[in-house]
Amino acid sequence: MAVDVLVIGGGNAALCAALMAREAGASVLLLEASPREWRGGNTQHTRNLRCMHDAPQDVLIDAYSEEEYWQDLLKVTGGLTDEKLARLVIRASSDCRTWMRRHGVRFQPPLSGALHVARTNAFFMGGGKALVNAYYRSAEALGIEVLYDTPVDAIELDDGRFVAARSGARRFAAHACVLAAGGFESNREWLREAWGQDARGDWPADNFLIRGTRFNMGVLLKAMMASGADMIGDPSQSHCVAIDARAPLYDGGICTRIDCVSLGIVMNRDARRFYDEGEDFWPKRYAIWGRLVAQQAGQIAYSIIDAKAIGRFMPPVFPGTRADTLAELAGKLGLCESTFQETVSAYNAACQAGRFDHTILDDCHTSGVTPAKTHWARPIDTPPYTGYALRPGITFTYLGLKVDARAAVHFGGRPSENLFVAGEMMAGNVLGKGYTAGVGMSIGTAFGRIAGTEAAAAKAARHRPDGTGTRLPTPLEATT
Ligand SMILES: Cc1cc2nc3c(=O)[nH]c(=O)nc-3n(C[C@H](O)[C@H](O)[C@H](O)COP(=O)(O)OP(=O)(O)OC[C@H]3O[C@@H](n4cnc5c(N)ncnc54)[C@H](O)[C@@H]3O)c2cc1C
Numbered sequence: 001m002a003v004d005v006l007v008i009g010g011g012n013a014a015l016c017a018a019l020m021a022r023e024a025g026a027s028v029l030l031l032e033a034s035p036r037e038w039r040g041g042n043t044q045h046t047r048n049l050r051c052m053h054d055a056p057q058d059v060l061i062d063a064y065s066e067e068e069y070w071q072d073l074l075k076v077t078g079g080l081t082d083e084k085l086a087r088l089v090i091r092a093s094s095d096c097r098t099w100m101r102r103h104g105v106r107f108q109p110p111l112s113g114a115l116h117v118a119r120t121n122a123f124f125m126g127g128g129k130a131l132v133n134a135y136y137r138s139a140e141a142l143g144i145e146v147l148y149d150t151p152v153d154a155i156e157l158d159d160g161r162f163v164a165a166r167s168g169a170r171r172f173a174a175h176a177c178v179l180a181a182g183g184f185e186s187n188r189e190w191l192r193e194a195w196g197q198d199a200r201g202d203w204p205a206d207n208f209l210i211r212g213t214r215f216n217m218g219v220l221l222k223a224m225m226a227s228g229a230d231m232i233g234d235p236s237q238s239h240c241v242a243i244d245a246r247a248p249l250y251d252g253g254i255c256t257r258i259d260c261v262s263l264g265i266v267m268n269r270d271a272r273r274f275y276d277e278g279e280d281f282w283p284k285r286y287a288i289w290g291r292l293v294a295q296q297a298g299q300i301a302y303s304i305i306d307a308k309a310i311g312r313f314m315p316p317v318f319p320g321t322r323a324d325t326l327a328e329l330a331g332k333l334g335l336c337e338s339t340f341q342e343t344v345s346a347y348n349a350a351c352q353a354g355r356f357d358h359t360i361l362d363d364c365h366t367s368g369v370t371p372a373k374t375h376w377a378r379p380i381d382t383p384p385y386t387g388y389a390l391r392p393g394i395t396f397t398y399l400g401l402k403v404d405a406r407a408a409v410h411f412g413g414r415p416s417e418n419l420f421v422a423g424e425m426m427a428g429n430v431l432g433k434g435y436t437a438g439v440g441m442s443i444g445t446a447f448g449r450i451a452g453t454e455a456a457a458a459k460a461a462r463h464r465p466d467g468t469g470t471r472l473p474t475p476l477e478a479t480t
Helices: 012-023 041-045 066-077 083-092 096-102 127-141 188-195 219-226 282-294 326-333 337-350 439-462
Strands: 003-008 028-031 048-050 121-124 145-147 154-158 161-167 170-179 238-244 265-268 301-305 321-323 385-397 408-411 414-421
Touching (some): 003 012, 012 028, 012 127, 012 170, 028 170, 041 127, 066 083, 121 127, 127 145, 154 170, 154 219, 170 439, 238 282, 321 326, 326 385
Parallel strands (some): 003 170, 170 414
Antiparallel strands (some): 048 121, 154 161, 238 385, 301 385, 321 385
8 A cells, every 4th residue: 555655865854754744644654775774864964953043042142033044045155046945944944943852853052163153053962863863763653664775766757746666676656755865976976977077187076075975876866857857956066075185985974074274274286275265254165165175186185274273173083294394294295395385485474463363254364465365364383283185075966856835846847746855855946056054954954844744735635535635734834
C-alpha cells in the first residue's frame, strides 16, 4: 500500500518535512542514502540558524529586524534573490524555534571566538549532530519509518504528478513526495563540468575539498532536470569557503575553516595579495573566500598573520606553519622569499594608524596599496608569524528546483500538485550567490516545514470526494 508522504533525504529539510507531514496526520516514509552512522547530510556539520527577532529572545541578544535580515541577504546576493520567498524564510525564522524545541532541539549562546553572531544566530547545543539525532528520535517516536542505505536514483512522474521513487530494484509509491536530497556538491565530476577550465588550463574544481557529506551527488537534481522541472541558479555558484589545504576530501566540517583572514593578509602562490581582507565582518565575507582562492593559480592561497592576531579567532584543527622571521615563513610555505618580503613591506607601509577594534568596522585601513585593506589593517611585524595554506572548500551548491511559496516543484511554470522540494535542492531561489551565516538552516527549516505540510495536504485533498479538500494550514499559519 502506498504511503501518504515519501520524503527523500535525511538532513534538516527532510526531517522538518517528515515531522510536519506526520503531525498533520500523514503516514511518512523517509529514505536516506547514507548508512545510519552517516545520516543527516551536511546538517550534521551545522552549528546555528539565523533568526529574525524584534526583541531579545532567550539565546539571542538585542533585535534583528526583518528589514535588517532582508538587507543583509540583498547585499550578499547582489539582488539575486526572490524577495517574496526570502521574506517568507525570514519571518518563519522568528518563531520556528518553539517547534524545534518541541522536537528536542536545544539552543545555546555562541562560544566566544565564534563568528560575531550572538545577535543574529541561535546555536544548537551539541551542534548539528545533536539536532539531527533529536529529530530522528522524535521521528521514530511519532512512527515515521526511516530506511537507511536507500539512495533514490529515479522518480516516476505522470504529467508533473509524483507517482513513485526508485532505489535500484525497489519502488516506493506515495500520494505525495518531498525532495530534500541536498545539492550536488559531493559530485566531483559535476563540479568539474560546472566550473570548466580556466584561462591557465587548470580545472579549478579538481582542487576543491568538500566540507560536508559525500552523499549529496545531485542524482535527483539531474533526474528532475531531465524530467523538465523548472530550475533556478547557476551550477558554478555555491557556498565555498577557504579551508585548511590539509583538510580531508569529505566531512572535514567546521574545524578546518580558517577564520583569521580579516586579521592578516592573504597571498596567492606568487606571494601577491589579491583581495581586500578587511572588506566587511567575517560572517558576511567568509563565504566569498573559497571562490576567490578558486580563481587563483593552482587554487591555493596563504593566510598570513602575526602574533597580534593569535587568540582573536577560533583556531582551526591543524596548527599553522610558524616561523620567527618572515623569510623563514616564506621558505616553509614554499613561496618566493623576495616577493613575499616585498608584499608584506608594501602592505605594512600602507597601514594607517587607527584604533583597532575587531568587533566594529574600525578605522585601521591601508592607503596607497592595491588591493586596499579597508578595516583591521595592522602591520605584520610581530613574531612569531603564522601561515595557513588555503583551498576552496565547497559547502553546498545553489543550482536548484524553482519553487513558489508552497514549495511546489514546477514544470513549465505549472506547480506540481503533489511534489515538493526543500533545503539545498531549492536554496538557489533565495541564494542566487553569496551567503550570510546561518541562512542555509533558515531556508531548510522554513521550506522543509512548508513542504511537509503541503505534502500531507495534497494527499488529504486528493482523497476528498470532490478532489479539492481543504488546505491544511502552512507552518506559518499553524500554531507552533
Ligand atoms: C561544514 C558545514 C557547516 C555548515 N554550517 C551551517 C550552519 O551553521 N548554519 C547553516 O545555516 N548552514 C550551515 N551549513 C549549510 C547547511 O548544511 C545546509 O544549509 C543545510 O543543512 C542543508 O540541509 P538539507 O537537508 O537541504 O541537506 P543535507 O543536510 O545535506 O541533507 C541531504 C540529505 O539527502 C541525502 N541524499 C542525497 N542524495 C540522496 C538520494 N539520491 N536519495 C536519498 N537520500 C539522498 C543525504 O544523504 C543527506 O542526508 C553548513 C554546511 C557544512 C558542510
